[in-house]
Amino acid sequence: MSPSRQTRKVTLRDVAELAGVSISTASLVFSGKGPVSATTAERVQAAAAELAYAGPDPLASSLRQGRAGTVAVIVEDRLLHAFRDPFALAVLDGLAQELDAMGTSMLLIADHGDAQPHPLAAHAIDAAIFPLCGRTDSPLVSHLLARRIPMIGAGAPLHDGVTHVLVDERGASAAATQHLVDLGHTRLAHVLMPIGPGRPTHRIAVAELEHAAYPDARERARGFLDVADPASPLVEAEQPDVAAGELAGRILLDVAADNRPTGVVAQSDLLAAGVIRAAEGLGLRVPEDVSVTGFDGVDLPWLDRQLTTIDQPGEAKGRLLGDLTRRALAGESPRSEPFDVSLRVGDTTSGPA
Known part of the structure; x- marks a missing residue:
């Protein structure tokens, strides 16, 4: 290496000169986006290795393109809860596939809703995605709107500036409830995901739904009440996981037989699995003594x-969330799109004994 190269930063031009190719050809080798022969690519890579060239500066590239090359993926509360939820992981996996195909990085951020200023303010991003259950309102929306950053969501936060993948939460929950009614059940109960942050697992009144912070939990509860007796017991779980579902199940099922529901509609599969554990721990048979339904359709091989x-x-x-993001970044103005769900009947429901 010449003394001059030792005293200054090596550039793509240096690599191209050593490899005997044009700068544009060398650039294609590093980007992987152009037709370059294997022999030429090997020559460029060998020159880069000799010069200890790590590749084009991503910051300079983003400045030239006017893009950061990064999308913020905002997850409510602690990331731990998302990574324990198989449905959340499936959504994030589908989203990651789409972002990878776009050549865009994913910046995963936990939103606790109270950090001021929010850590997101320190990052250059091209779009923001709210892929999972979230609050009706988010202080991040006004911040992102001021930066003119496109926002994609999965039903929350509710704002005209957010394009959503929309599920008919109310209609789907009503369908699960109607399935139990059609089987002959009249004593039903409902296990809700949290309707607000920091709340323990406990019985709630119907009136509390009007103040729910989480629209998906509220709408699924409304769907249940569209079909079930309005006096049916409602139990809100502290977290949408198995442990909270089991506690909720004990609250509902550890009562006298004539007061015990014969059918339980849970707002997630993990909550439903917890209710099943509670039933079995109390010596009840599923579905003979109590039928249980869930929501999400995730694979639970241990159940x-x-x-x-x-x-x-x-x-x-997740892939649809990524597609809406791609279209927004391409300069389109995508509209919110419906996402179809359906009832899948398994072996945890039957007619009441």
Whole structure:
């Protein structure tokens, strides 16, 4: 290496000169986006190795393109809860596939709703995605609007500036409830995902739904009440996981037999699995003594049964979120799109004994 190269930063031009190719050809080798022969690519890579050239400066590239090359993926509360939820992982996987195909990086950020200024303010991003259950309102919306950053969501936050993948939460929950009614059940109960942050697992009154912070939990509860007796017991889970579902199940099922519901509609598959655990721990048979339905349609191989549930393909939902993001970044103005879900009958429901 010449003394001059040792005292200054190596550039793509240096690599191209050493390899005996044009700068544009060398650039194609590093981007992987052009037709370059294997022999030429090897020559460029060998020159880069000799000069200890790590590749084009991504910051300079983003400045030239007017893009950061990064999309913020905003997850409510702790990331731990998302990574424990198989449905959330499926959504994030489908989204990651689409972003990878776009050559866009994913910046995963936990939104606790109270950080001021929010950590997102320090990052250059091209778009923001709210892929999972979230609050009706988010302080991030006004911040992102001021930066003119496109926003894509999955039903929350509710704002005209956010383009959504929309599920008929109310109609789907009503369908699961109607399935139990059609089987002959009259004593029903409902296990809700959290309707607000920091709330323990407990019984709630119907009136509390009007103040719910999370629209998906509120709408699924409304769907249940569209079909079930309005006096049916409602239990809100602290988290949409198995442990909280089991506690909710014990609250509902550890009562006298004539007061015990024969059918339980849960707002997630993990909550439904918890209710099944509670039933079995109390010596009750599923579905003979109590039928249970879930929501999401995730694979739970450890449950050792096929859950009756609302099938909501997570990977496909994530891919649609990514597609809306791609269209927004291409300069389009995509509209919110519906996402179809359906009832899938398994072996956790039957007629009441």
